[in-house]
Amino acid sequence: MALQDLCKLQEVLVDRLSAGCSSEPFGTTTGCNYVSGSPFSDAGMFHFYIPAAEYLEESPIRFGQIRPVRSVGAASSPDSPALSWPPGLPLASSHCVPLPFPMAHGTTTLAFLFQGGVMVAADTRSSCSGLVACPASQKILPIHSHLVGTTSGTSADCALWKRILARELRLYQLRHGRRVSTSGAAKLLARMLHPFKGTELCVGATLCGWDGGAAGGGRDPGKNPSSVSGASLCYVCSDGTRLQGALFSVGSGSPYAYSILDQGVKWGLTVDQATAVAREAVYRATHRDAYSGNCVDVYRVSSEGWTRRTREDLKEEYYREEERRGRPSE
Amino acid sequence: ITFGDPGKMRDYHYTGPVEHRFSPYSFNGGTVLAVAGEDFAIVASDTRLSEGYSIHSRDSPKCYKLTDTTVVGCSGFHGDCLTLTKIIDARLKMYKHSNNKTMTSGAIAAMLSTILYGRRFFPYYVYNIIGGLDEHGKGAVYSFDPVGSYQRDTYKAGGSASAMLQPLLDNQIGFKNMEGVQHVPLTQEKAVQLVKDVFISAAERDVYTGDALRVCIITKEGISEQTVPLRKD
Numbered sequence: 433m434a435l436q437d438l439c440k441l442q443e444v445l446v447d448r449l450s451a452g453c454s455s456e457p458f459g460t461t462t463g464c465n466y467v468s469g470s471p472f473s474d475a476g477m478f479h480f481y482i483p484a485a486e487y488l489e490e491s492p493i494r495f496g497q498i499r500p501v502r503s504v505g506a507a508s509s510p511d512s513p514a515l516s517w518p519p520g521l522p523l524a525s526s527h528c529v530p531l532p533f534p535m536a537h538g539t540t541t542l543a544f545l546f547q548g549g550v551m552v553a554a555d556t557r558s559s560c561s562g563l564v565a566c567p568a569s570q571k572i573l574p575i576h577s578h579l580v581g582t583t584s585g586t587s588a589d590c591a592l593w594k595r596i597l598a599r600e601l602r603l604y605q606l607r608h609g610r611r612v613s614t615s616g617a618a619k620l621l622a623r624m625l626h627p628f629k630g631t632e633l634c635v636g637a638t639l640c641g642w643d644g645g646a647a648g649g650g651r652d653p654g655k656n657p658s659s660v661s662g663a664s665l666c667y668v669c670s671d672g673t674r675l676q677g678a679l680f681s682v683g684s685g686s687p688y689a690y691s692i693l694d695q696g697v698k699w700g701l702t703v704d705q706a707t708a709v710a711r712e713a714v715y716r717a718t719h720r721d722a723y724s725g726n727c728v729d730v731y732r733v734s735s736e737g738w739t740r741r742t743r744e745d746l747k748e749e750y751y752r753e754e755e756r757r758g759r760p761s762e
Numbered sequence: 763i764t765f766g767d768p769g770k771m772r773d774y775h776y777t778g779p780v781e782h783r784f785s786p787y788s789f790n791g792g793t794v795l796a797v798a799g800e801d802f803a804i805v806a807s808d809t810r811l812s813e814g815y816s817i818h819s820r821d822s823p824k825c826y827k828l829t830d831t832t833v834v835g836c837s838g839f840h841g842d843c844l845t846l847t848k849i850i851d852a853r854l855k856m857y858k859h860s861n862n863k864t865m866t867s868g869a870i871a872a873m874l875s876t877i878l879y880g881r882r883f884f885p886y887y888v889y890n891i892i893g894g895l896d897e898h899g900k901g902a903v904y905s906f907d908p909v910g911s912y913q914r915d916t917y918k919a920g921g922s923a924s925a926m927l928q929p930l931l932d933n934q935i936g937f938k939n940m941e942g943v944q945h946v947p948l949t950q951e952k953a954v955q956l957v958k959d960v961f962i963s964a965a966e967r968d969v970y971t972g973d974a975l976r977v978c979i980i981t982k983e984g985i986s987e988q989t990v991p992l993r994k995d
């Protein structure tokens with residue numbers, strides 16, 4: 433694909449963090465290994481990484497094994513979405529037909545700012561009113577090299593609108609020679625969803641990104657430490673809400689996640705500590721919320737771009753916790 | 763389903779006026795299943811077409827051949843299945859004429875997602891599963907929801923008996939929810955036998971599944987079909 437040549441993708445680097453995860457209050461984590469998503473040198477307007485969601489490309493044939501650490505699709509990218517997009521967006525009709533089937537809903541996603549960038553986590557259960565439609569869905573979708581979005585609500589809506597957003601951001605970058613900021617992308621998404629207000633479209637997304645250059649590019653270091661770093665977090669909802677903030681959790685499991693996050697999130701956390709907090713919040717929420725469960729995905733967005741931690745099955749964590757407490761596992 | 767007289771439940775039964783709306787949808791039953799192997803893919807469906815208490819046809823398979831390497835299984839509302847497959851065929855031809863090559867399985871999946879989402883507010887009531895070979899010759903299965911959300915899987919069941927079959931496949935193909943088992947890669951013969959056994963079980967317990975089973979096996983040699991009889995009651 434032409435964009436691939438323009439971007440001149442290099443070898444993917446595996447970025448391993450120090451294994452000293454000792455002093456966080458939530459017990460030992462099983463390795464905070466991050467895999468670098470893609471080489472994100474901040475060079476020039478043509479450098480725009482178009483993510484290939486690997487759940488769409490790679491053959492998942494593993495016959496029961498947990499997926500090994502994999503470099504996220506630097507080599508392949510999907511066929512140009514512009515070719516297969518229907519000429520018009522779905523027309524919102526005020527007269528809604530009662531549907532005979534339920535849509536996929538229910539989730540726990542969270543994101544917060546800290547000194548190392550933005551920490552993003554989500555569960556992987558996709559449920560359809562009582563049936564788990566997919567135990568291994570992806571709720572954190574990369575939009576470009578420095579922007580990641582969480583999805584909550586109807587998975588079809590979130591997947592498609594993220595694609596549209598990625599396309600519009602890329603067009604903006606080509607036309608104006610610079611990347612859109614996170615709050616700008618949030619505004620764009622909110623404006624695009626506005627005509628569908630009142631319909632059954634259901635999208636609750638947090639856009640987590642890094643704005644500006646590697647050093648947080650030319651911002652006034654004001655009172656707020658996050659204005660020095662380029663980390664930025666915006667919540668966008670299909671009913672028109674658009675909020676900028678430092679901590680968000682979205683979905684049916686969010687109340688449970690908020691309790692962990694309110695206790696544990698501080699600006700000065702190290703990357704390992706922040707990973708532990710995020711993971712713990714999702715773990716507790718999946719325990720209490722019926723519509724969240726299965727595995728947890730953790731991403732981090734920093735000045736180098738986004739990196740992803742290996743997907744972890746929370747079932748193992750539950751058994752480890754039972755052992756720690758000295759109770760026999762049920 | 764309404765029964766005439768509420769009988770003893772008269773005190774707890776709603777007896778006021780009820781508004782009935784015309785529903786443009788109907789449920790025609792049927793189950794579809796797809797499995798991906800190392801160098802093959804299998805798409806199987808039963809052939810019963812039902813509506814309410816009646817059976818319209820015992821020979822209405824739900825697998826539709828799209829290209830030499832891709833088969834789609836569509837279950838749900840038969841009217842929407844027919845229209846959707848016509849639209850996919852037309853788009854495949856258009857692609858072939860403008861790009862001078864056949865669409866790959868992944869491309870068909872992405873296209874189907876956008877076709878389905880184009881009708882987000884009056885959806886096609888169809889549960890689709892695409893099975894085929896990807897560009898590297900490995901088996902690929904893509905499963906969809908009615909509004910176009912999709913992802914690539916190793917195996918997936920869709921349709922009326924999907925809730926019964928999916929846990930069974932998780933166990934037998936994914937080796938999930940078991941301890942101390944050897945994870946043996948799935949051979950084509952074992953996969954075909956598993957699919958047949960699984961549908962026989964589904965026909966026992968699901969009223970909308972039965973009559974016959976159509977299995978399409980996709981390998982690099984092409985697509986071969988088998989038909990196996992199932993319970994007719």
